[in-house]
Amino acid sequence: MRAQQFYEGFVSSPLEVGIAFGFLALFIGFFIVTAVVRGRRERQRIADRSRQTFERLITEKGLSRDEADVIRLLAGYMRTSERKYMLLLNQGLFDACAQTALETGELSEDETAVLRVKLGFRSRAGAALDSSTQIPKGAPVILQLSDGRVVQAQVRSVDGESLCTSLPEQAMPLRADDQVEVTFHHASGVYAFTTEVRAVAGDELRLRHSEHLQRVQRRRYYRRTIAMPAFVQHAGTDRTMIATRFIDLSAGGASLENPGRRFAAGEDISISFQADTSKMLHVIGRIVRTSRGGRVMHVDFRHLQETLRDRLYRIVFRS
Known part of the structure; x- marks a missing residue:
């Protein structure tokens, strides 16, 4: 009897169970609503702060209303436009969004150029150029x-x-x-x-x-007319270097005076020269042809290292 009374003390009526579940549901609902409200308030706070940062940067960068509208347009290509102020700070993000807008025709090259300059987006060390x-x-x-x-x-x-x-x-x-x-x-x-x-x-x-x-593709080189002294000899020999002069030069080859017409098409030659105050440069080339009665030899450079080719580029493009 006592055991039965003890057991019945833990048994609730359906009404009591319903009330308990009701309170539990209200408790859970309260926390859910509170979390949702807090989340909305936090998102609103972040949005307000982002908007204030955006407006401040627009003023600091000296952008016009139309230019600010262009930035808002670019923000449409971001995953979340709330952080559109990053377009005014992050060059990589700006480049990606601007490229998409250019491809779709929503942005002109002139508009993009003006924004790049105003935002101070210049070339980055070692990075490829975009504009x-x-x-x-x-x-x-x-x-x-x-x-x-x-x-x-x-x-x-x-x-x-x-x-x-x-x-x-x-x-x-x-x-x-x-x-x-x-x-x-x-x-x-x-x-x-x-x-x-x-x-x-x-x-x-x-x-x-x-x-x-x-x-520019590696096979495409620009040739510059240049009168610069050089010394040549047959490649792989220890013969005395012979003085000559460049007629033109590119990063892929050159034309030189053929001293005494002693070099012929098909021969490999070693060329040494000094540009400005830099150290002596040495390149190996093959004479692909001669002209002007053999007085000029046209040379194709062979097996150039990229560092040396870059130095030749700098000489060719030097003003």
């Missing part, structure tokens, strides 16, 4: 004109509107809207892009920016 706005001031460039002429120039300034270069006399006459192909050397490689002339003012050329830089 002509990243070409450094003072960099030598090669201009290939629509009539086939190739002239050398130098970058004088870069702003959001134009790439400004010197205007060699050999490039005249040039007019607004003329098409020009620009090639230049950078630590990350050799690049080329096609653009248009914005304006010609005296000895200054203003070119439209491009967001479509292409790396």
Whole structure:
């Protein structure tokens, strides 16, 4: 009897069980609602802070209302637009979103160039270039004109509107809207892009920016007319080096005077020369042909290390 009474003390009626479950459900519901409200408040706090950061950076960077709208457009390509202020700080993120917007036609190259300059997104050490706005001031460039002429120039300034270069006399006459192909050397490689002339003012050329830089293929080299002394001998011999001069030079080969017409097509030669104050450079090349009655030999460089080829590029593109 006592055992039965003890057992019945732990048995609840259906009403009591229902009330207990009701309180439990209310308790759980309270915590769920509290968590949801806290989550919304936290997200709102983060959104408010992100918006304030975005507005502050817009002011600090000096962006106009239209330019701020472009940033908001780019934010649409992010996983979460709440962190759109990162587009004003992170060049890699800006590049990725801008490239997508350019491909879809929602953003123009001119708009992108202006933003790059205002945001201070220049070239990064060792990184590939994305835009002509990243070409450094003072960099030598090669201009290939629509009539086939190739002239050398130098970058004088870069702003959001134009790439400004010197205007060699050999490039005249040039007019607004003329098409020009620009090639230049950078630590990350050799690049080329096609653009248009914005304006010609005296000895200054203003070119439209491009967001479509292409790396020049290894097989494609630009040749520069250059009168520079050199010494040559048959490769693999210890014969006396013979003085000669370059006629032109590229990162893939050269033309030189053929001293005494003693070298012939098909022969391998060793060429030594010194550019400016740098140490003596040595390259091996094969004479692919001769011209001008054998007085000029045209040489194809063989087995060049990339470090040496880069040095040749710097010589070729030097202003």
